Amino acid sequence: xxxxxxxxxxxxxxxxxxxxxxxxxxxxxxxxxxxxxxxxxxxxxxxxxxxxxxxxxxxxxxxxxxxxxxxxxxxxxxxxxxxxxxxxxxxxxxxxxxxxxxxxxxxxxxxxxxxxxxxxxxxxxxxxxxxxxxxxxxxxxxxxxxxxxxxxxxxxxxxxxxxxxxxxxxxxxxxxxxxxxxxxxxxxxxxxxxxxxxxxxxxxxxxxxxxxxxxxxxxxxxxxxxxxxxxxxxxxxxxxxxxxxxxxxxxxxxxxxxxxxxxxxxxxxxxxxxxxxxxxxxxxxxxxxxxxxxxxxxxxxxxxxxxxxxxxxxxxxxxxxxxxxxxxxxxxxxxxxxxxxxxxxxxxxxxxxxxxxxxxxxxxxxxxxxxxxxxxxxxxxxxxxxxxxxxxxxxxxxxxxxxxxxxxxxxxxxxxxxxxxxxxxxxxxxxxxxxxxxxxxxx
Amino acid sequence: xxxxxxxxxxxxxxxxxxxxxxxxxxxxxxxxxxxxxxxxxxxxxxxxxxxxxxxxxxxxxxxxxxxxxxxxxxxxxxxxxxxxxxxxxxxxxxxxxxxxxxxxxxxxxxxxxxxxxxxxxxxxxxxxxxxxxxxxxxxxxxxxxxxxxxxxxxxxxxxxxxxxxxxxxxxxxxxxxxxxxxxxxxxxxxxxxxxxxxxxxxxxxxxxxxxxxxxxxxxxxxxxxxxxxxxxxxxxxxxxxxxxxxxxxxxxxxxxxxxxxxxxxxxxxxxxxxxxxxxxxxxxxxxxxxxxxxxxxxxxxxxxxxxxxxxxxxxxxxxxxxxxxxxxxxxxxxxxxxxxxxxxxxxxxxxxxxxxxxxxxxxxxxxxxxxxxxxxxxxxxxxxxxxxxxxxxxxxxxxxxxxxxxxxxxxxxxxxxxxxxxxxxxxxxxxxxxxxxxxxxxx
Numbered sequence: 023x024x025x026x027x028x029x030x031x032x033x034x035x036x037x038x039x040x041x042x043x044x045x046x047x048x049x050x051x052x053x054x055x056x057x058x059x060x061x062x063x064x065x066x067x068x069x070x071x072x073x074x075x076x077x078x079x080x081x082x083x084x085x086x087x088x089x090x091x092x093x094x095x096x097x098x099x100x101x102x103x104x105x106x107x108x109x110x111x112x113x114x115x116x117x118x119x120x121x122x123x124x125x126x127x128x129x130x131x132x133x134x135x136x137x138x139x140x141x142x143x144x145x146x147x148x149x150x151x152x153x154x155x156x157x158x159x160x161x162x163x164x165x166x167x168x169x170x171x172x173x174x175x176x177x178x179x180x181x182x183x184x185x186x187x188x189x190x191x192x193x194x195x196x197x198x199x200x201x202x203x204x205x206x207x208x209x210x211x212x213x214x215x216x217x218x219x220x221x222x223x224x225x226x227x228x229x230x231x232x233x234x235x236x237x238x239x240x241x242x243x244x245x246x247x248x249x250x251x252x253x254x255x256x257x258x259x260x261x262x263x264x265x266x267x268x269x270x271x272x273x274x275x276x277x278x279x280x281x282x283x284x285x286x287x288x289x290x291x292x293x294x295x296x297x298x299x300x301x302x303x304x305x306x307x308x309x310x311x312x313x314x315x316x317x318x319x320x321x322x323x324x325x326x327x328x329x330x331x332x333x334x335x336x337x338x339x340x341x342x343x344x345x346x347x348x349x350x351x352x353x354x355x356x357x358x359x360x361x362x363x364x365x366x367x368x369x370x371x372x373x374x375x376x377x378x379x380x381x382x383x384x385x386x387x388x389x390x391x392x393x394x395x396x397x398x399x400x401x402x403x404x405x406x407x408x409x410x411x412x413x414x415x416x417x418x419x420x421x422x423x424x425x426x427x428x429x430x431x432x433x434x435x436x437x438x439x440x441x442x443x444x445x446x447x448x449x450x451x452x453x454x455x456x457x458x459x460x461x462x463x464x465x
Numbered sequence: 466x467x468x469x470x471x472x473x474x475x476x477x478x479x480x481x482x483x484x485x486x487x488x489x490x491x492x493x494x495x496x497x498x499x500x501x502x503x504x505x506x507x508x509x510x511x512x513x514x515x516x517x518x519x520x521x522x523x524x525x526x527x528x529x530x531x532x533x534x535x536x537x538x539x540x541x542x543x544x545x546x547x548x549x550x551x552x553x554x555x556x557x558x559x560x561x562x563x564x565x566x567x568x569x570x571x572x573x574x575x576x577x578x579x580x581x582x583x584x585x586x587x588x589x590x591x592x593x594x595x596x597x598x599x600x601x602x603x604x605x606x607x608x609x610x611x612x613x614x615x616x617x618x619x620x621x622x623x624x625x626x627x628x629x630x631x632x633x634x635x636x637x638x639x640x641x642x643x644x645x646x647x648x649x650x651x652x653x654x655x656x657x658x659x660x661x662x663x664x665x666x667x668x669x670x671x672x673x674x675x676x677x678x679x680x681x682x683x684x685x686x687x688x689x690x691x692x693x694x695x696x697x698x699x700x701x702x703x704x705x706x707x708x709x710x711x712x713x714x715x716x717x718x719x720x721x722x723x724x725x726x727x728x729x730x731x732x733x734x735x736x737x738x739x740x741x742x743x744x745x746x747x748x749x750x751x752x753x754x755x756x757x758x759x760x761x762x763x764x765x766x767x768x769x770x771x772x773x774x775x776x777x778x779x780x781x782x783x784x785x786x787x788x789x790x791x792x793x794x795x796x797x798x799x800x801x802x803x804x805x806x807x808x809x810x811x812x813x814x815x816x817x818x819x820x821x822x823x824x825x826x827x828x829x830x831x832x833x834x835x836x837x838x839x840x841x842x843x844x845x846x847x848x849x850x851x852x853x854x855x856x857x858x859x860x861x862x863x864x865x866x867x868x869x870x871x872x873x874x875x876x877x878x879x880x881x882x883x884x885x886x887x888x889x890x891x892x893x894x895x896x897x898x899x900x901x902x903x904x905x906x907x908x
Contacts, residue, residue, distance in 0.1 A: 026557075060820055065485060069474060069477065163855070389730075403501070424567045
């Protein structure tokens, strides 16, 4: 017999049923919040045209994309590939169906994406992302930046994550600052250095800026800038006071005003505004963001990285259409979040047995009543299994304790008395119940 | 500007938001029924090892499988591929996690599978399948055959499909019959002819059997056999009476007893037993079924083919383990079912607007109240959007009518009176409502 490797491919998440039940519950709670906040769900195909997927991409994305081939093709010929995020297929979808969509189009996508990354802890090659986006036609009010953040915040709140904090900035502020410092040509490198600033000591960030040949004044300005974080009013005041030269710059001003407005709109909508703060270190690695940017951390687990991020992009679909489609969006990395909770031993609090009841008929003549009791319980919304087994009682109870919260046993003697017995596994309590009148034996 | 083709790849389903909302509702209704019937959900990775996926396959499957490659590989080297059904990954999963699973393992999988079929009407290259399976260790009572069928039947009942009928047989009956007719060597071809019998005239079936050099007596026996269909008691009686020679054959007898027991167990559990009948024409094309087999048709749309089918297989995972893991399972082809309903103009009855409310603040000073009213409605479970727009009133109402059942407008004048106005799009009615006390202006 050929020996097969039956483990899932490395980088793929595969859960046992009880963990899967918790994962599914997370997913449906997120979907439920997105829906309640007025986002409409769509699904794009997993497989799309390679040229569409790679129109804007480059670098890592091009290296990581999975191509899809039939029997005779090679990867270089492959004109089909697996989507690596929801944003590119969304751009295609909006262009394709533009005339049939309402704008602003508030849309959510929850599904699996694929990246052939080097497998390592917490990095997945197949992973769920839960996206919300709002796409406007020609223009899109700033209120939607807040709408996206509030929706994602509310979805995450459902998990009672410890020490969650959303950190928000606006790229225009840094762009204006760098322009006022005459550093526009080096801005890509500086964005990159700031993006990594949290993961390295301050001295490394300093050294990187020195390496770029910035003068001490410029370096001091930038390091002071990225250290700013906190509640809206104090940060907006500090930005206006501490950077008088930049305040002359219209983009710097515009960025501050936008950040102020977005944070104000968030304050109106969430019960704990201190959990959504300004943080000027947030820039987001990807290049397509143009205004608001945000990332979400668990403050006690900063090293685990962001679990939810996004921002504003001026034009979703530049490559596919000449129409202007500004958007704002964000995404919860659910597979990653789930892994993080598991690795931090926070997950056990969420896990429960998947089913409500297992009914165990103790002899064949009890089966018809078991069927009817199951139908009765299911109609009332309880998940109910009937165990058919020739094994011993203790084995059957053991099975039931693994899949359900309670076991119901029906034996001939109890049946004659119109009763059944319920064992609750959490408390260990066993109780006798009367069968519903219509299920009692006629005699 | 390069011209991109923004349509989805042929054979991929892509829905507009309102149709998607209906599709999602179908999917969650099915999942809910599976759960209530005691099946635990799992998800296997979309990508799996090619040798695992193709261990048993051959023929069409091998031609249709999508291989997955990174930059430099060719399809022939590809050791990873997209799953084409849920059964093969389930076999791998059960072998991999055997020690951590409860047996009988009642499991459901709802997800997308992939086959590079020639694109044609109603055939999809990416499609949802909703599977239930019960896997035993060493043995698996016959009650689970009924359990799978009852669960699938209940899930489909939720859609109030017109003229749905589940047609059930047992392969042992035909195997026993063919053996008693000394036709075992031709059995694969005869199974194939019977599998197609419904799609061609009776004369074509006759001709195919003649071509196989069956004698008139054999042909008469087989054509009489496959014409048998109807309620349990009459079919069981007919089988016993009309095939006295076959009744000497233990496998024929065993098949009849199994079919009788499965149908009886179904009768105990479904309100309309006449919708689950015996039909000896049902054999199922795939070769791995060993006992119970079933298919589901809409009697008024027979030409659309089966929307839900499955059966019993003696050993799920022969290729990956020497342990005996008998199983029974079935699957609803949701993408196909949805397409069928759409093509038969039955879908419109299910489609509704995705959201409950769109709130339209008529001026900026109404926004804070809009936020609070939205929070209030969302807390009560209503999906609620706030529209921010600088367009005219009529454009805004038009937007609302496209995405929601009702529009709420809040203007400064009404606000001063502690009121808001609700328009119901179905009836056209407009009503004034009092704002909840806590949302009224302080003055």
